[in-house]
Amino acid sequence: MKWARIFGIGFLLMVTLACLLAPFVAPSYAHQFRDEPDAAPSNQHLLGTDDLGRDRFARVLYGTRVSLLLAPAAALLSSLLAVLIGGAAGFLGGWVERLVMAATDLFLSLPWLFLLITVRALLPLNVSPITSVAITFVLLGCLGWAAAARVVCADARSLAHSDFILLARASGSSGFRLLWRQVVPNLRPIVFAQFWISIPVFILTEANLGVLGLGVAEPLPSWGSLLRELQSYSAITGQPWQFVPLILFVAVVSCFHLVLLEQESLA
Amino acid sequence: MLSRFARHAGKIALTLALGGFLGATLVRVAPGFGVDEAELDSRLSTQSIEALRRSQPPTQNLASFYGHYLARLFHGDLGTSRSLQRPVAELVRERAPETAKSVALGLALGWALGLSLAIAVVISRSWALDMFASLLGGTLLCLPAAVLALLFLISRMPGRLVLALIVFPNIFRYSRTLLVRAAAAPHVLMARATGLKNVSVLFSHILWPAAPQLLALAGVSVSIAFTAAIPVEALCDLPGLGQLAWKAALSRDLYLLVTLTMIVALVTLVANSFSDLLAQAMAHNRTEVTA
Numbered sequence: 001m002k003w004a005r006i007f008g009i010g011f012l013l014m015v016t017l018a019c020l021l022a023p024f025v026a027p028s029y030a031h032q033f034r035d036e037p038d039a040a041p042s043n044q045h046l047l048g049t050d051d052l053g054r055d056r057f058a059r060v061l062y063g064t065r066v067s068l069l070l071a072p073a074a075a076l077l078s079s080l081l082a083v084l085i086g087g088a089a090g091f092l093g094g095w096v097e098r099l100v101m102a103a104t105d106l107f108l109s110l111p112w113l114f115l116l117i118t119v120r121a122l123l124p125l126n127v128s129p130i131t132s133v134a135i136t137f138v139l140l141g142c143l144g145w146a147a148a149a150r151v152v153c154a155d156a157r158s159l160a161h162s163d164f165i166l167l168a169r170a171s172g173s174s175g176f177r178l179l180w181r182q183v184v185p186n187l188r189p190i191v192f193a194q195f196w197i198s199i200p201v202f203i204l205t206e207a208n209l210g211v212l213g214l215g216v217a218e219p220l221p222s223w224g225s226l227l228r229e230l231q232s233y234s235a236i237t238g239q240p241w242q243f244v245p246l247i248l249f250v251a252v253v254s255c256f257h258l259v260l261l262e263q264e265s266l267a
Numbered sequence: 268m269l270s271r272f273a274r275h276a277g278k279i280a281l282t283l284a285l286g287g288f289l290g291a292t293l294v295r296v297a298p299g300f301g302v303d304e305a306e307l308d309s310r311l312s313t314q315s316i317e318a319l320r321r322s323q324p325p326t327q328n329l330a331s332f333y334g335h336y337l338a339r340l341f342h343g344d345l346g347t348s349r350s351l352q353r354p355v356a357e358l359v360r361e362r363a364p365e366t367a368k369s370v371a372l373g374l375a376l377g378w379a380l381g382l383s384l385a386i387a388v389v390i391s392r393s394w395a396l397d398m399f400a401s402l403l404g405g406t407l408l409c410l411p412a413a414v415l416a417l418l419f420l421i422s423r424m425p426g427r428l429v430l431a432l433i434v435f436p437n438i439f440r441y442s443r444t445l446l447v448r449a450a451a452a453p454h455v456l457m458a459r460a461t462g463l464k465n466v467s468v469l470f471s472h473i474l475w476p477a478a479p480q481l482l483a484l485a486g487v488s489v490s491i492a493f494t495a496a497i498p499v500e501a502l503c504d505l506p507g508l509g510q511l512a513w514k515a516a517l518s519r520d521l522y523l524l525v526t527l528t529m530i531v532a533l534v535t536l537v538a539n540s541f542s543d544l545l546a547q548a549m550a551h552n553r554t555e556v557t558a
Contacts (some may be wrong), residue, residue, distance in 0.1 A: 102281070102282075102285070105278075105282060106282050106285050106286060106289070109282050109286075109532050109535060109536050109539075110286065110528060110531075110532045111490050111493050111494040111528075111531050111532065111535060112494055113494045113495075113497050113498070114493070114494065114497065114512060114527070114528045114531050114532075115528060117497065117512065117513070117516040117524070118293065118516070118521070118524045118525060118528050119293070120516065121515070121516040121517075121519050121520075121521060121524055122293055122519075122521060125517070125519065200409075204409075204411050205411075207411040207413065207414065208411045208412060208413045208498055211411065211413035211414060211417065211498065211502070212413060212497070212498055212501060212502075212513060212516075213517065214516060214517075227411070227413070227414050227417075230414065230417045230418070230421065231417060231420075231502075246414060249409075249414075250406060250409045250410060253408075253409035254405060254406070254409045257405060257408070257409065
């Protein structure tokens with residue numbers, strides 16, 4: 001499977017690079033071609049234009065950038081919360097661990113999308129696009145910590161009872177210092193794995209929310225809002241190029257799964 | 268067995284009580300709590316608005332709100348939907364059969380497809396079949412439930428089948444791993460070497476040892492199917508609980524949304540506990556037989 005991983009990494013790097021260079025690759029993002037709505041692909045518009053005359057290729061690049069850069073940010077937030085909550089619970093043990101485990105049980109018993117849309121509905125829906133991006137991804141980060149915290153807690157618990165921690169205690173190290181200097185660095189592989197496997201999950205969830213109209217708000221593109229265009233049946237029957245965001249989406253998430261095979265077995 | 272059952276029941280009750288507290292907090296602290304939308308009608312006079320406010324129950328503090336919320340919940344009063352102006356219990360009664368039908372069909376088809384493909388891969392040990400099934404499962408895993416629902420809608424296929432395609436890759440992926448591991452055990456090799464037929468090797472030496480984990484997977488798959496029901500029902504216009512949850516989210520009907528989340532959580536908790544208990548009972552029986 002080595003070649004598959006190399007292909008996956010290469011493809012992800014290429015897409016990320018294209019997204020980062022979007023202002024140069026697709027400079028027409030901010031323009032609206034009002035006299036060319038629903039245009040077919042051409043040299044000027046590689047994937048044509050949408051019903052508002054916006055260059056679809058530019059929107060795909062910018063939408064991919066939003067999803068591809070913010071999903072890792074959300075994964076980072078959830079991993080940090082998992083280390084903070086799960087690591088401390090596993091290290092301290094006793095009632096703290098029981099309390100945290102009860103909280104993770106509660107979070108994990110609530111179906112993920114139900115919980116997410118419940119909390120999303122609590123927050124304002126009519127907000128600016130930038131605020132909607134922040135709300136969507138912070139929410140993903142804040143609600144996605146439970147499964148990772150459980151794994152981190154189990155790892156921290158076994159570390160807390162290991163010989164080198166006993167030795168560190170015997171040499172006078174205790175409390176926060178012991179946790180920060182001895183336990184947290186040893187949690188790194190498991191946290192890394194949790195971070196990586198959260199990314200495709202968050203990308204998929206954002207897409208689900210976006211298609212349902214609860215994700216990133218227009219006019220800012222994201223994979224969710226781009227995939228939402230598939231709803232207009234009459235438009236896509238004559239415009240197969242509208243499937244390009246979907247194909248890119250599946251390719252990117254598949255590449256994440258290919259790259260993460262090893263991490264998944266670790267987590 | 269009875270003590271295990273009691274422990275599971277206690278855990279479910281505790282989780283639901285905690286969930287109720289969280290839900291009540293969400294409803295209570297949400298912006299606009301206790302404000303009737305009718306107050307925003309510019310045609311109403313100050314006296315009418317005052318009369319409207321007087322008709323509302325007094326805004327309680329958080330503690331008494333919790334008390335009332337849970338007391339009503341335990342008495343089966345699920346409150347009234349603000350957006351639909353109907354009792355939540357009535358809405359749930361109306362829509363639950365639709366979701367139950369979709370979820371049951373999705374689970375049955377997803378399990379049948381996933382498990383039979385996993386069994387075929389293990390029995391045939393065919394590289395091509397394994398590759399095909401893994402690719403199919405992998406691709407489906409990469410598609411958001413909402414997009415699958417849209418694709419079904421475009422191709423005018425029954426929306427209910429989408430749930431099967433969402434459950435299938437998860438079942439295939441985990442059951443394949445479990446069965447491949449079970450098939451690689453030394454006693455299976457021994458059974459094959461003694462000339463046992465494929466069918467008896469499969470049932471007695473591969474499926475039976477993997478049964479407790481497969482039962483655990485059955486519990487998890489209920490949660491997967493329920494979660495996917497939201498986008499599928501919303502986009503395929505199936506009048507179930509998922510569609511109700513989506514409508515409640517868009518209209519910020521938190522009372523309805525929290526209650527629905529609790530109901531679905533209860534169903535998934537019961538399904539998980541049931542599969543856990545069955546798996547434990549099987550493991551217990553096996554230990555007794557071995558002893």
